[in-house]
Amino acid sequence: MKIKIEEKVIGGNAPVFVIAEAANSHEGSLEAAKKLVRAAATAGADAVKFQKFVVEELLISTHPDFELFKRLELKANEWKELFAYADELGIIAFADVFDLSSAAFMASLNVPAYKIHSTDLSNPDLLKYVAAQEKPIFLGIGASYVEEMEQALSFLHEDVVLIHGFQAYPTRLEETNLKFLWTLRERFHRPIGFMDHIDANEEFANLLPLVALGFGICLIEKHITLDRSKKGIDHESALNPDEFKRFVLQIRKAELAMGSGKNTFFxxxxxxxxxxxxxxxxxxxxxxxxxxxxxxxxxxxxxxxxxxxxxxxxxxxxxxxxxxxxxxxxx
Structure with missing residues (x-):
């Protein structure tokens, strides 16, 4: 099964789709967000992804993270400028949408795809709204049961990539469960992706996604930050710009080694x-x-x-x- 997002193809024999996950590492700064877009584009990522939410719709007012997320919100005009900048640099930009207001705003920007975070995998209102936009959907399935995934998919169209992985700041290697990627492929017969959240300081940080390639994934999502040493949002699993560039090069080299699967000789x-x-x-x-x-x-x-x-x-x-x-x- 293949999914097209702008001029890129996901699935089949297409190159692995690499998403630079900026999330909220901009810390509420448009300037930082634009630097992240440029870093992702320079590194050769296929897309850069942020997180769009309205804090009052995401969290109850007494939630311990309410003020933090309030500080992280970008304004409507900043989002427009950010996505226009990504377009100038020739990199696909989209976002996790955490509420109907955010989904509607992204629709107004005519984004080429949507990401539904696993936090909303059981949110039928959001699932139905996003599906109605008839754009490719990246569905995060971290910490979700297979039955919940099936329910979520019943609200969506066919152009869905299931993405395995979760963030534990950082996620321990033994909790990665790469073999579950096989289970997902056999159960759902859809394109499968992998979100890597292990400790970015580990030597294995760049190797784990390469191992995941062998499980037939068509997409890799990896956090990017401007400077991990500053310990900002999601820094635990995020690569610095120069590291992310090397990471993408390693993915492309690994793809060369993967070959076509056909019994042909060079x-x-x-x-x-x-x-x-x-x-x-x-x-x-x-x-x-x-x-x-x-x-x-x-x-x-x-x-x-x-x-x-x-x-x-x-x-x-x-x-x-x-x-x-x-x-x-x-x-």
């Missing part, structure tokens, strides 16, 4: 085959007129000829021209 492998495969040769000098018997045949590396698998077809044939020891039998 030029070097064709040469390797010619040099290393054994073929049927004369075990001794054979005179013209002799009838080929099994004891006349040997299997050795030779540049071309008849495969040992077809040696039996040579037995009983009459030699028309004398052959020297190690001479190749021809078809």
């Amino acid at each position: 030029e070097d492998e064709e040469k390797y085959r010619l040099k290393t495969k054994k073929n049927v040769v004369a075990k001794r000098n054979i005179k013209a007129g002799e009838v080929v018997t099994r004891d006349m045949l040997a299997f050795k590396r030779a540049l071309g000829g008849v495969s040992p698998m077809k040696a039996e077809q040579l037995i009983g044939q009459v030699i028309s021209k004398s052959m020297k020891k190690d001479e190749i039998f021809v078809k």
